[in-house]
Amino acid sequence: MAFEITEDLIEQIENLIEARNDVAILELLDEVHHADIAEIFDEITTEEATYLVKLLDSETTSEALMELDEDLREDILDNLSPQEIADELNELDTDDAVDFLSELSDEIQKQVIDAIEDEEHARDIVEMLLYEEDSAGGLMAKELVRVRETWTVAGCVRKMRAQAQNVTRVHSVYVVDKKDHLIGRLSLKDLLTAEAKSKISDIYIPNVDSVNVHDSGEDVARLMQKYDLEAVPVTNDSGVLLGRITIDDILDFIRDEADEDYRMAAGLSQSAEADDTTWELTRARLPWLVLGLVGSLGAVNIMKSFEGALQVHPELFFFTPLVAAVAGNVGVQSSAIIVQGLANDNVTGSLWLRLLKEISIGLINGIALGILVITFGLIFGFGWMLSLTVATAMLSVIIVAALVGTFVPILLNWKGIDPAIATGPFITTSNDIFGILIYFSLAKLMLGF
Amino acid sequence: MAFEITEDLIEQIENLIEARNDVAILELLDEVHHADIAEIFDEITTEEATYLVKLLDSETTSEALMELDEDLREDILDNLSPQEIADELNELDTDDAVDFLSELSDEIQKQVIDAIEDEEHARDIVEMLLYEEDSAGGLMAKELVRVRETWTVAGCVRKMRAQAQNVTRVHSVYVVDKKDHLIGRLSLKDLLTAEAKSKISDIYIPNVDSVNVHDSGEDVARLMQKYDLEAVPVTNDSGVLLGRITIDDILDFIRDEADEDYRMAAGLSQSAEADDTTWELTRARLPWLVLGLVGSLGAVNIMKSFEGALQVHPELFFFTPLVAAVAGNVGVQSSAIIVQGLANDNVTGSLWLRLLKEISIGLINGIALGILVITFGLIFGFGWMLSLTVATAMLSVIIVAALVGTFVPILLNWKGIDPAIATGPFITTSNDIFGILIYFSLAKLMLGF
Known part of the structure; x- marks a missing residue:
């Protein structure tokens, strides 16, 4: 085929x-x-x-x-x-x-x-x-089939023949009044199965979902997905039928949105594509790398302020990339799940419950990873005290990173900002800094230097 | 509304x-x-x-x-x-x-x-x-409108009335021969605009896209998107019409796939959702965190093997999280763009050209970040030699991370494995290890310890 x-x-x-x-x-x-x-x-x-x-x-x-x-x-x-x-x-x-x-x-x-x-x-x-x-206006096509409520089925079919030639695919037939106000719709199925003499006003469905020409593409996509619409009519502020949006245009729109979120999570500017030029790709990547670098330079300064530790427990520094990596991974996981949940409308329950849930998950994960770290530390001769310090710090970092990853997107969403920007480099970088600060502060407390 | x-x-x-x-x-x-x-x-x-x-x-x-x-x-x-x-x-x-x-x-x-x-x-x-x-069989619905090529338009409309009552939305009317083999389709528009006496065999479109009942959902989604189909008929191996798949089912499928890729990039198991229980969410996250931890423990061992550096240039250790973070960020960027490119079929050109492109991007980004690091190093008193070492190591790490991020997904895809698994924790962790190894090896060479 x-x-x-x-x-x-x-x-x-x-x-x-x-x-x-x-x-x-x-x-x-x-x-x-x-x-x-x-x-x-x-x-x-x-x-x-x-x-x-x-x-x-x-x-x-x-x-x-x-x-x-x-x-x-x-x-x-x-x-x-x-x-x-x-x-x-x-x-x-x-x-x-x-x-x-x-x-x-x-x-x-x-x-x-x-x-x-x-x-x-x-x-x-x-x-x-x-x-x-x-906007809905930018996404709609003007080509559609419209019929007057006063026509008969037979007359309607006759007049539709002319209109339908300009329309690639007829999804629905829209019914309008004398002043072109949208008042309902007619499915082709109904038209096929109706008596030739019936009046359109007797058989049309007066209940029709429509969007305003100024509605955003996101709103149109949400409505069409929620109600499984294959086409939706577009009207102006006074209800005059202007055009229609079909599911294939919205499909492209939905895919573009998903692709954009994916790129944001990976730290790429919004329009980057594999076949862009070297220069375009560099511009898509560099800003996020600079952001990450500035964060890491902050972390360097934090470590410098703890350089006293070098004399007493230099091995502490072997574990900084580990702490930073765990903080980053936990942050990305938490933020991704919230960003996706917000997009799909399944972040339910109160904020307190969510807080409790994240802390519980962090505790379980942290204890599991902690046992692994202590085992490793003892086998490779880092000693009890140091291994316990790393494990404790890791546990605290996991909980903090999970909370940051969860609540920053919720906060952004609440402020009307796209929460997807809080995933990827932004969250890894800030969690790197938090993680290293918590790690050395705790170590100082536990090991004393 | x-x-x-x-x-x-x-x-x-x-x-x-x-x-x-x-x-x-x-x-x-x-x-x-x-x-x-x-x-x-x-x-x-x-x-x-x-x-x-x-x-x-x-x-x-x-x-x-x-x-x-x-x-x-x-x-x-x-x-x-x-x-x-x-x-x-x-x-x-x-x-x-x-x-x-x-x-x-x-x-x-x-x-x-x-x-x-x-x-x-x-x-x-x-x-x-x-x-x-x-599979196509699992996605299809049995409800559809089928007509015989030997019927007339008028007879067809009559018989369709009965069938159409069971079908929520009539997209296309499928034309079959006596043995129920799919031989073409008829749009409702054509049916509306045809003469009542015409035979179906005179007006049907013999060229119809169809899928086999055992085809994968991915293949069906690709076909429907490429040709903008709103419904596609499903046949068995001998061409008998079994059912049809509509665009709204495929829309759900496409969204699920995109959501899955997003979760994989974030290091979450495939089915994780924001309103899952604590225990489900823990299971979705822990495996990836353990993977990341094992990688980081490898990095700890690498640093231990370079502990001679502690005597000469302990400040080197302040920069390990930075090098690891840059390696991780670059790796995620490169892999995300390739994974998305593979999914959307826009990874074009030869592998050599792509190699050259990645190296060029890496060089530009690396030099830009290197200048930043050297400036920072000089301002905060880390000295010329150390700053230059960090910058050089970072440049090499960026190029290696970009190549790993680009070619691991391409290799997986070529072997028939979903390249999306190569994003997220997998790539960050392996790049952490590579990055730290390269960093200390280069430092040893440049600074001598």
Whole structure:
């Protein structure tokens, strides 16, 4: 069933492009899905991809361009004239067309919009450029099927034929009143199973979930997931139906959000990707590394202030990376579980209970690890007192790190800040410092120096 | 539009339950969406939730139970008789019914299946219990609309009315031959816009993506995302149509996968959640902490073997947590970006180029951080030679950590192992050890001890 992209196929395509054998290319790529065409673009040079974009029909190439990485798409668009870009846009739903356009310079944008044949499509695109990219307005498409409550089923089906041609996939039919206010919906299933003479007003479902054009993408994603919606209509403040958002657009949005959280937990800036340039990747990483380094330099200063210990128990210093590592690991675990819990809405119960829970978990983990450390210490000749000191310090550090890891994200969330920033380097670094400070303070108390 | 669950509402519901005021409860919760009912279950006691499950109609409560956390659902089911559970299952699609059933003990399973009224539904459920939970067979629902190629559009619409009543949402109509082999599909849009007398064989689309019943959930998710499918038919080895998988089931699957990767990166076992018990959370964390500890104990031994340095340059030991932290941070960054790149299929180009890229990024980051360390060292009186040693060691450690972080996941992926396990504690711990070894070896060479 799946079309497979092999090295042979790519070579064949490259040879055909070089030979300018358009007939053979068109035959080879006939009926190939746009997602596969996009993968082919990924494998060949920008010039070759441009050649294919100009050669193949815009219906396929426009969708293929949408699937591409932004950078590659921009490179290809640079090789096209405004008229050629407009031809691609003609084939796209308004939401995709707008994503496409917003990457171009203002001047080229204007030329492209002027070159779009379908004036209504152009007007819709201009309107949509005004909405924030991640708002319901930025995510919606203008293409949808709308029917009046006063129509009959038979008349409705007739009128829908015309509308449906512009809509890739009909999810729901939206019912509006005379002033285009959204008043309900109709499933295609209901329409199929209704009598031809029935009035729409008799069969439509008046209860319809909708979102406001200014709602955030997060809110739309949450609503669609909660109620398992495959499409949701978008209205303006007075309830006029403006467009609809489909689940596939939201799926991309949800994946992007998850990817972003993952990157934050790893200490990467938000947009980093494996195929970015060296320079982009450096910029994505360096700020977090500097943050970590500054924290560690703080830890160096703390140790320096305890240098008296060097005379009495220099072995204490062998254990600092261990204490720091345990603090870091515990902090990341606690914060990750809370960040995910907050995202999935399953942080339940009171703060006191959570505090008690974290302390209990910390105690159990700390005692288990402590026994391991003492055993190791005795076997490798570090003596009772030192091993016990390390184990005790580790236990305290584990509890403190768990509390910091748990409550910093809760606090951020409560203040309306994305708790995901509290994972990764931020929490490891601060726990490193706390950990080392607690470790040496306790050691000083227990061993005396 | 959204129904809001306030503390007042919960209190009102609890009071009505206590007063056994069924009429008022039914009126209050009439037309409330099952996702909201599920949220109410989350807020009240298990006994109260059980009371509501028995009171409200099964169509709502069965879907609400599906939305709940597994633990809570099990608690409620424990309070229901097999007949009552069977009533709930009657209202669910086969895929959900199977998820539901598979959580019960074998004995109760049997009693429940015997109590299901609709025999065909029961047979379908028994068949589906045989498939792996995360395979296409485990994810599919048996409910779908199928038509024969020999029917006319008018006849097809008539027959579909009967079938469609069992199907919550009709995505596509699947076309089969006499032996039930899948041969194509028909969109509802096409059906609406076709002439009543046309034959299905004239209007159906013979090109249909499908998956095999034994395909993995990952493969299904990849296919549906790549081709933006909202439903995909499932066939057996001889091409017989068995069921269909819809995008909302896959959406849950994709989110679960992302959540799992996130947890692995944080060093948590796969199923950990914020509202698990203390004991479950301890088990989710402890193994990773022990792994980290064992690694750190290795690092302690390495430092012990360099204890000669204590006499000459004890300050070297102030910098070990710093070197370890940098190694850990760089390792996590590199591995996260590769793991995500592998998941999203954007790790392109040759291994040599990637090697070169990682080395370049490492050099730039290393030099930038090195300058910071030297500045700090000079200001705080650690002297030229020591500062330079730390900076040089850090540069080498950054490059090694980046290479380990990049190539371990690539290697695992190549061997068919989930590369996500290489993130988090695994990479930080191994980089800690490498980092400290490199640091002291270089210091010995540069400072001589």
